[in-house]
Amino acid sequence: MNNIKLGILGGGQLGRMLIQAGLDFNLTVSVLDPDENAPCRNLCEKFVQGNLLDFDTVYNFGKGCNLVTIEIEHVNVDALFKLQAEGVKVYPKPESLKIIQDKGLQKEFYRENAIPTADFRLLQDQTELAAHAEFLPAFHKLRKGGYDGNGVRRLTSAADFPKAFEAPSVLEKLVDFEKEISVICARSANGEVKAFPVVELVFHPEHNLVDYLLAPAQIAYKLQRMAIEIATHVTTALDMVGLLAVEMFLTRDGQILVNEVAPRPHNSGHHTMKANATSQFEQHLRAILGLPLGDTEFHCPAIMLNLLGEAGYSGEAKYEGLDETLQEAGVYLHLYGKKYTRPHRKMGHLTVLAPTVEEVKAKAEQIKNRLKIIA
Amino acid sequence: MNNIKLGILGGGQLGRMLIQAGLDFNLTVSVLDPDENAPCRNLCEKFVQGNLLDFDTVYNFGKGCNLVTIEIEHVNVDALFKLQAEGVKVYPKPESLKIIQDKGLQKEFYRENAIPTADFRLLQDQTELAAHAEFLPAFHKLRKGGYDGNGVRRLTSAADFPKAFEAPSVLEKLVDFEKEISVICARSANGEVKAFPVVELVFHPEHNLVDYLLAPAQIAYKLQRMAIEIATHVTTALDMVGLLAVEMFLTRDGQILVNEVAPRPHNSGHHTMKANATSQFEQHLRAILGLPLGDTEFHCPAIMLNLLGEAGYSGEAKYEGLDETLQEAGVYLHLYGKKYTRPHRKMGHLTVLAPTVEEVKAKAEQIKNRLKIIA
Numbered sequence: 001m002n003n004i005k006l007g008i009l010g011g012g013q014l015g016r017m018l019i020q021a022g023l024d025f026n027l028t029v030s031v032l033d034p035d036e037n038a039p040c041r042n043l044c045e046k047f048v049q050g051n052l053l054d055f056d057t058v059y060n061f062g063k064g065c066n067l068v069t070i071e072i073e074h075v076n077v078d079a080l081f082k083l084q085a086e087g088v089k090v091y092p093k094p095e096s097l098k099i100i101q102d103k104g105l106q107k108e109f110y111r112e113n114a115i116p117t118a119d120f121r122l123l124q125d126q127t128e129l130a131a132h133a134e135f136l137p138a139f140h141k142l143r144k145g146g147y148d149g150n151g152v153r154r155l156t157s158a159a160d161f162p163k164a165f166e167a168p169s170v171l172e173k174l175v176d177f178e179k180e181i182s183v184i185c186a187r188s189a190n191g192e193v194k195a196f197p198v199v200e201l202v203f204h205p206e207h208n209l210v211d212y213l214l215a216p217a218q219i220a221y222k223l224q225r226m227a228i229e230i231a232t233h234v235t236t237a238l239d240m241v242g243l244l245a246v247e248m249f250l251t252r253d254g255q256i257l258v259n260e261v262a263p264r265p266h267n268s269g270h271h272t273m274k275a276n277a278t279s280q281f282e283q284h285l286r287a288i289l290g291l292p293l294g295d296t297e298f299h300c301p302a303i304m305l306n307l308l309g310e311a312g313y314s315g316e317a318k319y320e321g322l323d324e325t326l327q328e329a330g331v332y333l334h335l336y337g338k339k340y341t342r343p344h345r346k347m348g349h350l351t352v353l354a355p356t357v358e359e360v361k362a363k364a365e366q367i368k369n370r371l372k373i374i375a
Numbered sequence: 376m377n378n379i380k381l382g383i384l385g386g387g388q389l390g391r392m393l394i395q396a397g398l399d400f401n402l403t404v405s406v407l408d409p410d411e412n413a414p415c416r417n418l419c420e421k422f423v424q425g426n427l428l429d430f431d432t433v434y435n436f437g438k439g440c441n442l443v444t445i446e447i448e449h450v451n452v453d454a455l456f457k458l459q460a461e462g463v464k465v466y467p468k469p470e471s472l473k474i475i476q477d478k479g480l481q482k483e484f485y486r487e488n489a490i491p492t493a494d495f496r497l498l499q500d501q502t503e504l505a506a507h508a509e510f511l512p513a514f515h516k517l518r519k520g521g522y523d524g525n526g527v528r529r530l531t532s533a534a535d536f537p538k539a540f541e542a543p544s545v546l547e548k549l550v551d552f553e554k555e556i557s558v559i560c561a562r563s564a565n566g567e568v569k570a571f572p573v574v575e576l577v578f579h580p581e582h583n584l585v586d587y588l589l590a591p592a593q594i595a596y597k598l599q600r601m602a603i604e605i606a607t608h609v610t611t612a613l614d615m616v617g618l619l620a621v622e623m624f625l626t627r628d629g630q631i632l633v634n635e636v637a638p639r640p641h642n643s644g645h646h647t648m649k650a651n652a653t654s655q656f657e658q659h660l661r662a663i664l665g666l667p668l669g670d671t672e673f674h675c676p677a678i679m680l681n682l683l684g685e686a687g688y689s690g691e692a693k694y695e696g697l698d699e700t701l702q703e704a705g706v707y708l709h710l711y712g713k714k715y716t717r718p719h720r721k722m723g724h725l726t727v728l729a730p731t732v733e734e735v736k737a738k739a740e741q742i743k744n745r746l747k748i749i750a
Contacts, residue, residue: 001694002714016398023395023418024723026710043398045417277649277674277705277728291697295704295728299652299674319376322666329670330652335401339377348399353652353670 001026004289007065009052010072011038013336013346014265017273018071019043021281025289032061039337055079062088069242069288071264073101074145091189091241091288092263099238100263103170104143110258113237115230117258118249119173126166133158137174140164175257177249181217182268183231186283186293187240194293195228196280199268201247212364213304215271218357219250226256234258243284245269267306267349274332274351275302301357303364307348307373309341315375317341325371328363330354340375347373376401379664382440384427385447386413388711388721389640392648393446394418396656400664407436414712430454437463444617444663446639448476449520466564466616466663467638474613475638478545479518485633488612490605492633493624494548501541508533512549515539550632552624556592557643558606561658561668562615569668570603571655574643576622587739588679590646593732594625601631609633618659620644642681642724649707649726650677676732678739682723682748684716690750692716700746703738705729715750722748 004027008015011033019029019040030046031038041047046064050057052072058079062068067089068080080094092100099105110117121132122143132138136158142151142165153163155171180201187193200217217224231246238244238261245266247259269280278286278294286293309317316339325331335348352367354360379402383390386408394404394415405421406413416422421439425432427447433454437443442464443455455469467475474480485492496507497518507513511533517526517540528538530546555576562568575592592599606621613619613636620641622634644655653661653669661668684692691714700706710723727742729735 001697001710002692020395020398023391023712024707024709026712042420043418274652277707282707286701292702294701294707317377322376326661326669327667332399332652332657332669334399335376337398337401 004028004067005030005065007032007062007068008040008044009058009061009068009070009075011035011040011044011047012071013039013338013348014071015040016043016337017270017279017281017334018069018265018284021279022285024282025285027285030061030065032058037339052076059083062090067091067288069264069284070097072147073097073263074147077101089288092244093239093241096238096240097263100261102143103141103146103260104168106261107170107172109238110234113233115234115237115258116256118175121171123169123171125168126161126164129155129161129164129171130158132171135171135173136160139172139174141170141172143168143170175249175259176252177257178252179217179219179250180247180259181219181227181250181256182245182247182266183227184243184245184266184269184272184280184283185231185235185240186243186280186287187235188287188293189241189290191236192293193232193235194283194296195231196269196272196276196283196296197298198224198227199271201268211306212368213268213271214357214361215275215298215302215304216357223250223254223256230256230258234261238263242287243269243280267304270334270349271302271304271351272298273334275299275353300353300355301360303352303360305350305352305364305368306346307335307350307371309343309345309347310372310374311343313373313375314342315340317347318374320372320374321370325350325367328352328367330360330363331367341373379403379442380405380440382407382437382443383415383419384433384436384443384445384450386410386415386419386422387446388414388713388723389446390415391418391712392645392654392656392709393444393640393659396654397660399657400660402660405436405440407433412714427451434458437465442466442663444639444659445472447522448472448638449522452476464663467619468614468616471613471615472638475636477518478516478521478635479543481636482545482547484613485609488608490609490612490633491631493550496546498544498546500543501536501539504530504536504539504546505533507546510546510548511535514547514549516545516547518543518545550624550634551627552632553627554592554594554625555622555634556594556602556625556631557620557622557641558602559618559620559641559644559647559655559658560606560610560615561618561655561662562610563662563668564616564665566611567668568607568610569658569671570606571644571647571651571658571671572673573599573602574646576643586681587743588643588646589732589736590650590673590677590679591732598625598629598631605631605633609636613638617662618644618655642679645709645724646677646679646726647673648709650674650728675728675730676735678727678735680725680727680739680743681721682710682725682746684718684720684722685747685749686718688748688750689717690715692722693749695747695749696745700725700742703727703742705738706742716748
């Protein structure tokens with residue numbers, strides 16, 4: 001335990017919460033991130049400022065570690081292959097990451113592995129769109145580099161073609177879904193898999209970020225079992241080691257379709273820090289350290305609210321309404337160590353707990369707009 | 376929130392868990408500790424190596440902060456008075472600390488404030504003992520500097536006088552107790568107080584450290600209420616800001632007597648990191664930051680087991696039986712970031728959770744001796 005030198009690619013809030021959980025395991029942590037003010041900066045033994053997509057930077061960083069993981073999937077995977085070949089443990093494995101990094105490969109992987117997903121077309125560039133006018137309405141997604149709603153556009157008709165991406169992309173049939181749900185699985189190198197209970201996501205209508213998350217999802221038990229089975233299947237098929245967040249659509253006709261996956265801690269698991277005995281961060285560490293996976297049961301219903309920088313404000317963050325927000329019993333604050341706010345920047349989240357789903361929803365509605373992050 | 380510069384006096388495991396909880400509040404933390412390898416060393420923006428009892432060291436450290444707290448009570452209180460006078464917020468207040476640091480003043484304070492406690496005598500030195508032979512059996516405690524069972528000796532008869540302390544001390548009547556219990560209270564500067572549920576302590580027969588802790592304490596509801604009332608009264612009477620751990624005896628004739636108090640996070644509150652929505656560490660921060668205190672309810676019964684360095688081993692710590700220990704559902708590991716073990720050194724703790732008290736006890740008994748810390 002004392003001899004593990006963990007390298008984390010990415011030094012944002014997910015890495016920060018990973019380090020927070022990792023304190024309990026005496027880990028020696030190094031972090032690589034392009035931002036010199038990254039949230040992990042002062043919480044690790046060694047912080048390296050550098051480009052996560054550069055082969056040499058990632059390779060040289062990883063050489064000093066005996067275990068490498070990620071908190072963002074956009075990293076140089078060739079460097080990870082080389083590190084793995086040279087004996088550094090890399091979890092998730094570069095083979096899994098390579099598929100996940102490319103939304104085109106991801107979709108093909110689903111098809112090959114009988115994983116239910118929305119119908120799609122792969123496009124080399126914008127000019128190929130014309131041949132797929134009949135496929136609309138659809139989401140148009142960049143194959144690589146998309147993040148947090150960036151790299152996704154909705155195309156309703158041929159009139160939208162000019163706003164499409166020029167780069168290789170996926171055209172994905174719009175799904176008439178009733179709910180969007182997520183299951184976070186953890187898998188160890190020995191194949192043990194455990195899933196957290198299903199959560200329900202509600203997106204902000206404008207900026208396409210998760211705005212509100214309810215755990216457990218209010219769906220039939222049969223659908224919960226189905227969602228967990230699908231997520232477990234995807235996790236195993238991808239040969240994941242560590243966490244895999246599986247976002248899914250529950251369609252109006254009772255199907256569950258895999259939307260996207262993230263091979264790391266995920267927004268839809270933040271509530272586990274308060275509502276579950278094992279948090280997603282601890283679970284990720286247990287999986288990559290080869291420790292038995294923790295219990296995934298929840299103590300009580302929970303809602304997670306993202307705290308986004310208020311539109312129209314940029315600069316040093318001020319938290320308006322903090323006292324009133326925390327006045328309510330069962331409301332917990334998690335800030336991400338970011339000094340400066342800008343519109344829609346993820347500055348933190350709130351977790352709301354209550355004994356019943358009705359109460360947790362009522363409480364969340366009440367506090368939802370009390371805390372504003374301005375400058 | 377972004378402008379709080381918190382200074383922590385002491386950089387041990389309590390400070391480490393405080394920083395871990397403090398990440399959620401974006402605190403900028405400095406730490407002062409005499410040990411250059413203190414567990415907090417790499418987790419703070421600024422680490423100062425220095426003597427906690429030296430006036431200048433504490434004063435100069437505190438001048439760079441706008442809020443100062445402690446994780447150990449043996450600190451230079453005169454420096455804290457000066458910092459307070461110069462506008463630095465010092466919580467707990469130096470006035471409270473001054474009483475708590477001196478077990479003699481502590482006992483007199485209990486008597487003056489009608490707080491039930493075991494009968495006692497104050498002694499200047501060893502020679503005064505002879506006059507109190509009729510008072511035995513008693514615990515003989517150093518007025519200042521005792522910690523974790525150090526500075527306490529049991530005197531059964533006059534034959535034990537030669538092993539008594541030479542320094543100013545308290546002679547405290549032995550209490551025929553049924554159980555030893557603890558209540559951790561938090562109090563804000565505005566006077567709000569919240570208590571965590573009563574816990575039951577079991578001491579290791581040899582090295583006088585808490586070996587096993589059960590939450591909630593298995594005592595009658597009326598006694599729980601009484602313990603919480605007494606702890607709340609002590610907390611308010613001492614004008615505490617932050618946590619106060621109140622250790623009490625439950626006597627065989629149904630009385631509750633205050634034994635000792637600790638003005639900081641305490642061993643008897645470690646389980647709250649897993650079994651409660653608000654941990655003692657978050658609660659301490661809420662109290663000293665002036666935020667509303669968090670909910671103190673527990674999710675489920677819990678047992679906390681100290682992980683002590685095995686007798687006979689000194690050197691770089693090895694964790695024997697770690698996998699088997701964590702194999703059981705509901706068992707959580709917390710290590711303190713200490714590289715080297717020595718006999719009885721507090722290296723970490725385990726928290727065990729289960730839906731009922733019977734189950735949590737059975738589980739704790741099963742895993743109790745599985746994990747050994749050797750070198």
